Amino acid sequence: MKRRDSIKxxxxxxxxxxxxxxxxxxxxxxxxxxxxxxxxxxxGRTEAEKLHDEKVQAEICLVEHELNTIATLCDLILPAxxxxxxxxxxxxxxxxxFIVKDLPxxxxxxxxxxxxxxxxxxxxxxxQFVDCSNAQQKEILDxxxxxxxxxxTPELHPGRIFFDRxxxxxxxxxxxSKMGINDLGYAGNRPNLWDGxxxxxxxxxxxxxxxxxxxxxxxxxxxxxAAIWDDNGNLLN
Amino acid sequence: xxxxxxxxxxxxxIVGSGAGGGMSAFIMANAGMKIAVVEAGxxxxxxxxxxxxxxxxxxxxxRRGASTNRAFGDFDMSYGDWEVEGEPYTQAEGTNFxxxxxxxxxxxxxxxxxxxxxxxxxxxxxxxxxxxxxNWPIGYDEVKPYYDRLDKLVGVFGTNEGLPNDPxxxxxxxxxxxxxxxxxxxxxxxxxxxxxxxxxxxxxxRINPERGVCFYCGQCNRSCNAxxxxxxxxxxxxxxxxxxxxxxxxxxxxxNITTNDEGLATGVSFINxxxxxxxxxxxxxxVLGASACSSARILLNSKSSQHPNGLGNSSDxxxxxxxxxxxxxxxxxxxxxxxxxxxxxxxxxxxxxxxxWWGNNKKLDFPRGYHIEIWGGLGMPAYGFGFGASAMNKYxxxxxxxYGPKLREDVKRFYGASIGIAGRGESIAxxxxxxxxxxxxxxxxxxxxxKFNYQWTDYERLQAKHMVDTFEEIIHNMGGTVLGEKPGKExxxxxxxxxxxxxxxxxxxxxxxxxxxxxxxxxxxxxxxNVYIVDAGPFxxxxxxxxxxxxxxxxxxxxxxxxxQFKKKxx
Numbered sequence: 001m002k003r004r005d006s007i008k009x010x011x012x013x014x015x016x017x018x019x020x021x022x023x024x025x026x027x028x029x030x031x032x033x034x035x036x037x038x039x040x041x042x043x044g045r046t047e048a049e050k051l052h053d054e055k056v057q058a059e060i061c062l063v064e065h066e067l068n069t070i071a072t073l074c075d076l077i078l079p080a081x082x083x084x085x086x087x088x089x090x091x092x093x094x095x096x097x098f099i100v101k102d103l104p105x106x107x108x109x110x111x112x113x114x115x116x117x118x119x120x121x122x123x124x125x126x127x128q129f130v131d132c133s134n135a136q137q138k139e140i141l142d143x144x145x146x147x148x149x150x151x152x153t154p155e156l157h158p159g160r161i162f163f164d165r166x167x168x169x170x171x172x173x174x175x176x177s178k179m180g181i182n183d184l185g186y187a188g189n190r191p192n193l194w195d196g197x198x199x200x201x202x203x204x205x206x207x208x209x210x211x212x213x214x215x216x217x218x219x220x221x222x223x224x225x226a227a228i229w230d231d232n233g234n235l236l237n
Numbered sequence: 238x239x240x241x242x243x244x245x246x247x248x249x250x251i252v253g254s255g256a257g258g259g260m261s262a263f264i265m266a267n268a269g270m271k272i273a274v275v276e277a278g279x280x281x282x283x284x285x286x287x288x289x290x291x292x293x294x295x296x297x298x299x300r301r302g303a304s305t306n307r308a309f310g311d312f313d314m315s316y317g318d319w320e321v322e323g324e325p326y327t328q329a330e331g332t333n334f335x336x337x338x339x340x341x342x343x344x345x346x347x348x349x350x351x352x353x354x355x356x357x358x359x360x361x362x363x364x365x366x367x368x369x370x371x372n373w374p375i376g377y378d379e380v381k382p383y384y385d386r387l388d389k390l391v392g393v394f395g396t397n398e399g400l401p402n403d404p405x406x407x408x409x410x411x412x413x414x415x416x417x418x419x420x421x422x423x424x425x426x427x428x429x430x431x432x433x434x435x436x437x438x439x440x441x442x443r444i445n446p447e448r449g450v451c452f453y454c455g456q457c458n459r460s461c462n463a464x465x466x467x468x469x470x471x472x473x474x475x476x477x478x479x480x481x482x483x484x485x486x487x488x489x490x491x492x493n494i495t496t497n498d499e500g501l502a503t504g505v506s507f508i509n510x511x512x513x514x515x516x517x518x519x520x521x522x523x524v525l526g527a528s529a530c531s532s533a534r535i536l537l538n539s540k541s542s543q544h545p546n547g548l549g550n551s552s553d554x555x556x557x558x559x560x561x562x563x564x565x566x567x568x569x570x571x572x573x574x575x576x577x578x579x580x581x582x583x584x585x586x587x588x589x590x591x592x593x594w595w596g597n598n599k600k601l602d603f604p605r606g607y608h609i610e611i612w613g614g615l616g617m618p619a620y621g622f623g624f625g626a627s628a629m630n631k632y633x634x635x636x637x638x639x640y641g642p643k644l645r646e647d648v649k650r651f652y653g654a655s656i657g658i659a660g661r662g663e664s665i666a667x668x669x670x671x672x673x674x675x676x677x678x679x680x681x682x683x684x685x686x687x688k689f690n691y692q693w694t695d696y697e698r699l700q701a702k703h704m705v706d707t708f709e710e711i712i713h714n715m716g717g718t719v720l721g722e723k724p725g726k727e728x729x730x731x732x733x734x735x736x737x738x739x740x741x742x743x744x745x746x747x748x749x750x751x752x753x754x755x756x757x758x759x760x761x762x763x764x765x766x767n768v769y770i771v772d773a774g775p776f777x778x779x780x781x782x783x784x785x786x787x788x789x790x791x792x793x794x795x796x797x798x799x800x801x802q803f804k805k806k807x808x
Contacts, residue, residue: 043297044290046279046316049306053299077640084645091296098299099620146638167640171623171648176295176302181618183645184652188583189292189617191452196413201578207419213434216396218410218441223450226443229389233397233407235442 061101062111065130069114070096070166072130076141077170084183087174095173106165113162120159193220240506240515247273247484247520248803250505252491252535255344256785257771257792258526259469259477264796265524266482270803273518274474275486275507277527278316278340281347283460283471290314291459295619303620310619314460315339315348319736323681327688334559334672334689335736336530342487343470344528345739346785347460350587351437351467352610353393353786355384357402360780367604369665369696373777374749374758377404383790391467391789392444394585395436403593403782409442411435412453414589415582417613417656420571424714425592428707430609435591438467438786447476455616457586466586489516492684493539493548494523494768500543502768508682522767522799522808525745526792529774530559530672533744534687536755537674547674549762554755555745556673558666559691560779562740563607565701565731566659568720569712570632574613574654582615594662594781596703603699606781607662609708615653623648632718655720658711660704663781664697666743670735691735701732740784745774760795767808769795 045053062070074087074096087093100106114129117140121129125136132140144159145167174180196217202208209217228236248270251258262274281288290312295301298311305311308318317324317340326336339345358377364370381404388407397405411434414422422432439457440450448471449463457466464471477483488510495503495517504519525532533556539548549555594606627644629651630637675688709719724731735741748754751763760775762768771792773784780787802808 043293043311044288046288048322052306057299078644079641081642081645095299095301099301099303102300102305103303141640145640146636163640167627167644168624171626171644172301172618172620175618175622175648176620178294178296181294181296184618184649185579186615186617187579187581188615189294189454189456190581191454192581192583194412194453194582194584197416197419197582198578198580201416201580202419204578205416205419205573207416207423209413209419210422213396216410216434217413218394222442224443226445227389227392227409229407233385233388233405235408235410 056098056101059101061107062097065128066111066114067093067097068130069117069128070110072137073166074170074173076137077167078174081183085179087170090174090177090179092170092173092177095177096169099169099173106169109162109165113158113165116158116162195220240517242517243519245519247271247504247518249273249522249524249799250275250518250520251524251526252505253277253344253526253528253531253772254342254474255339255469255526255528255772256346256788257773258524259343259346259473260789260792261524261526261769261771261796262477262483263473264793265800266477266480268797268800270482270800272477272482273484273486273520275489275491275505275518276342277490277510278342278344278488280485280487281316281342281470282475283314283347283464283468284462289459289462291456291462292454295617301620309348309458312456312619313348313458315345316341324686325678325680326686327675327678329688329690332689332691333734334691335734336687336689336741337736337739338528338531342474342485343460343468346467346469348458349785350610350783351439351457352587352591352783353436353438353467354593354608354782355404355406355790356380356780356782356787357400357404359402360778360782363605363778367598369604370778371666371746371748371753374747380787380790380794383794384786387786387790387793389444391438391472392440392448393436393438393786394434394441396434398433400593406436408436409440409444412441412584412589415584415614416577417571417574417653418588418590418611420574420715421611421656421658421711422590424711425609427714428710429595430592430707430711431595432590432592435588437585437587439585439587440465441585448472451585453583453585455583455586486518490682490684491527491535492682493535496539496541496543496548496765498543500541501765502548508684510682513682522769522803524769524771524796524799525774526771528772529741529744529776530687532770532772532774533672534674536745538685544764549745549755549764549768551764552752552755554753557668557671558743558746559670559672559689559741560664560666560743561735562738562779562783563662563664563693563697563700564659564733564738565704565724566657567705567708567712567723567731568655568657569708569715569717570629570651570655570720571712571715571717572633572654573716574656575633575650577615577653579615579652583617588612601703603696603703604665605663605696605700607660607700607704608781610659610661611656612659613653613656626651629654656712656715656717658708660701660708661738661740661781661783662697662700662704663779665694666746666778667692667694672744693729693732693735698729698732701730702726705730740773740779742773742776742779742784745770746777747775748777759798760791761798766802769799771795
């Protein structure tokens with residue numbers, strides 16, 4: 001692959017290290033999180049799909065300024081909490097960099113949206129969005145992060161539409177990362193024996209299983225005994 | 238191009254390795270016949286780590302499972318969907334039929350919902366009830382013994398309920414419902430809609446030493462490496478191969494069936510996708526299990542002086558009466574399910590409860606019924622998770638939008654608080670709804686493609702209206718709000734395009750009269766007795782059920798008939 005001297009190479013170049021180090025993506029970020037490596041194999045791809053991934057990864061779409069703006073926005077949308085890292089620590093900018101190439105319908109709205117945002121910050125503060133102070137950035141976001149029910153500021157609609165997309169992509173990138181799934185608390189994707197809703201949850205919701213159904217449910221104790229039925233379809237073991 | 242021939246003559250060639258073809262291979266190989274299975278896609282074994290997606294995490298995909306390459310997302314185990322590269326299809330004006338193809342060993346059974354419902358007595362003779370469509374030439378009593386054997390052979394969980402048109406069977410024990418399913422049960426009861434444990438072909442208990450038992454990852458659509466769900470490769474093809482009776486031809490796209498002077502089949506002609514050459518295989522019988530539309534296409538492309546209108550098509554009925562299940566759905570937000578305690582509720586891959594059809598059509602403005610499927614719960618996030626998370630606030634009177642720590646709270650508060658309710662119903666087979674050969678278009682292999690012509694009628698639209706009205710009522714009964722807009726008349730009440738439910742049947746329907754049907758009641762072509770069809774093509778009518786369990790029961794029945802004819806030297 002042709003290496004280009006930019007963050008792009010680091011972000012999409014299939015670098016073999018487990019952790020990607022970059023200083024350009026976010027001014028205060030030295031090291032990105034554990035999920036930033038974009039794998040080109042290992043999730044059950046066909047040959048055609050592997051080629052697709054390689055092709056997408058080799059493409060260049062977003063430039064450094066755009067990625068920096070995305071990183072800044074991501075961390076305003078999901079800053080670190082007391083127990084979980086920020087969006088950039090979870091690798092969200094790298095995800096967005098990939099997804100705008102993989103799903104090109106995102107491309108123009110994201111790139112145009114960043115231009116709009118810079119236009120707005122220039123209008124207000126004579127600076128590009130990334131160069132604004134945190135307070136200035138939030139002042140703009142406060143105006144575009146909520147829908148304008150009464151249509152009082154239609155001139156800000158492009159910003160609202162852009163921010164809604166950024167918020168969606170940030171949330172989806174974050175909560176599909178290892179860090180985000182831990183933060184959410186999703187407890188599945190591991191072998192287990194499902195035995196119904198925990199009793200305390202049933203109690204809280206005032207629900208229970210129908211009495212007539214209870215004897216019919218799986219008995220995990222006998223799961224390995226090969227099933228035997230009588231002639232009428234009654235399971236005997 | 239040179240056509241490569243082989244001197245070997247198989248007892249039978251089976252086209253397709255899914256539910257119908259897989260079952261047929263299993264039956265005929267076990268009966269000692271020498272079989273070739275010709276599959277258009279690659280070899281696939283759910284156990285192979287190189288292709289396996291089961292137990293993968295969303296972050297292992299750079300697109301987090303988005304549907305760029307596979308219609309149901311990166312981790313869904315179907316190679317091919319409504320679009321297959323190099324294999325186009327065309328539409329008559331005003332038609333929007335969606336044609337699903339899974340090109341792989343085992344076909345669609347690697348990813349399907351495992352919803353395994355027997356057709357009931359009424360389903361085979363529905364014309365007697367409402368005068369619409371056509372009766373099957375067989376009844377439930379003739380199919381019941383095959384369903385019974387199928388239950389034990391393949392495994393399906395469920396409960397015997399004694400319902401008149403949703404027959405009992407030999408069931409494995411069902412899993413306990415999830416929390417949102419208990420809410421659904423309560424909401425449905427209030428509307429007089431019955432709810433019973435679902436019937437899925439997933440092993441909640443061992444049935445034989447070859448297959449494992451479910452470990453509740455909820456990912457049957459990824460095809461189970463423990464063979465605890467039904468996939469035709471792991472359950473039929475691999476066991477059929479054990480005694481050396483089966484030659485497997487993968488990546489081989491069948492072009493046509495060859496015939497002799499008497500009009501009987503002599504084998505098939507196929508394109509090997511790996512060397513792009515045409516081959517001919519010979520056999521005493523040909524079994525089509527390529528899927529309803531693919532089998533019709535092969536027949537229509539098999540023209541000869543004996544069969545000038547295509548093989549089996551003297552009636553001009555091949556491709557006609559194509560029909561898919563109806564489908565419409567609503568999703569809802571249930572405030573009582575907010576702020577849930579989080580625990581692992583993956584369960585089996587699919588719904589733990591469902592509603593069989595309960596209505597009385599004499600009191601309704603549409604014929605036939607539908608069953609209800611539901612989804613929801615604390616699922617594994619994938620691309621799309623969190624989209625519109627903040628928008629849910631409008632349903633609890635809070636401000637929509639924002640950023641920062643509040644968003645994290647929103648995502649957690651609303652996680653698991655949405656449910657979806659979907660109807661899958663029976664449409665009436667129509668003479669004009671059909672697929673034909675489009676001689677103006679060929680696929681990558683030089684084979685003329687299918688052209689679809691399909692229109693829904695008001696029967697289906699009014700059924701979809703009943704669906705969304707019912708689902709709205711149930712969502713309200715659950716204390717919830719419908720998410721988004723309930724589709725009205727201008728949107729055909731959300732009725733999905735034909736083909737989208739992926740239950741297409743009827744293209745080679747069975748019947749006693751060779752003038753109005755393609756196969757007889759044994760799924761043998763009226764026009765060539767050594768050709769059988771074991772996919773959903775011979776279905777005279779769909780039911781308010783999914784078709785797979787019936788495809789398999791009938792494939793068992795047809796394949797055993799073939800074996801008997803073969804042993805009697807009738808073919």
